[in-house]
Amino acid sequence: MWHLPDLTLVLDSLGWAVLHSTWQGVLAAIFIWAIRVATKDSAADIRYIAGMVTMVGLLAAFIGTFLYYFGLGTSAAETTLSLFGLAEPVGITTATPGTLSPLALLLNSTNFIGATWAVCFAVLGARYLAAFRLTHKLRKTGLSDLPSAWQHRFATLARKCNVSNRTTAFISEHVSSPITFGFFKPIVLFPSWFFTGMDAEQCEAVILHELAHIRRHDY
Structure with a gap:
């Protein structure tokens, strides 16, 4: 029988995807900057194609990161925290919030980050649909x-x-x-x-x- 996925795991995975999208975005920005500098005297099509490839790559990276952490399940926090050299997973730590390092606090907030991203995505998605309806009306x-x-x-x-x-x-x-x-x-x-x-x-x-x-x- 098919079951709905655990909402906590979904939001946690979204939070990790959002966090990782920061450094992924920085790399993408550097790539686009390099392309613009290298092709400033070339046709605009080159920069356009590079921009499209970069946006598709960022989307693929975000989805891939989400699926990676979703696949890890409850071990996601432990796996990632070990990469940062933290002694124990923040998700099960017994330390009080006041004793956690800023990094630990951030990594312990992935559910909140994921929920915030989901709300913002829904709002912007609604605005996009409204704009799409308007352009459809203008076209027809x-x-x-x-x-x-x-x-x-x-x-x-x-x-x-x-x-x-x-x-x-x-x-x-x-x-x-x-x-x-x-x-x-x-x-x-x-x-x-x-x-x-x-x-x-x-x-x-x-x-x-x-x-x-x-x-x-x-x-």
Whole structure:
């Protein structure tokens, strides 16, 4: 019969994963810094790919750390504390909190750290879902085609900027200024006044600005 995992063990494993993510994050930051320095005169695609690989690596490291400690079970604290040279596992120590070293106090708080991380993850996840619903609404409702002349000009500018031909552009009744979003299929939305409130050179400059964001993958 299938049983729910021990919540204490789950939170403890999350806490260890969060603690280890600090040094993992430092290594990732050093790697990204080195890549940016080495490729500052190269195409932005190199830095983008390096950033994506690093983020995937950090996620894999976090999940791997969690699974490692979850697999250790109740021996997780003893195994890790032995690496730090502590005499006994903090999880079963008889010392009072006032007599524990700062390191021992930290390592004895993995349940609290894991619970705090889980709450923050839930809150940020809810915000992400709300943002996803908003972008879905922007992509699907209140859209109209660009003026025919600007459809051709937008496609021409996109080719000149080496932007994917999957990039689309529309006039949206929901936006008050140009915005760009979409990972696999970028979309640029312009407010209804855009092509009538500015001259052609100004419109083209703004379009090039949005296309540059797509080319650099920094939108």
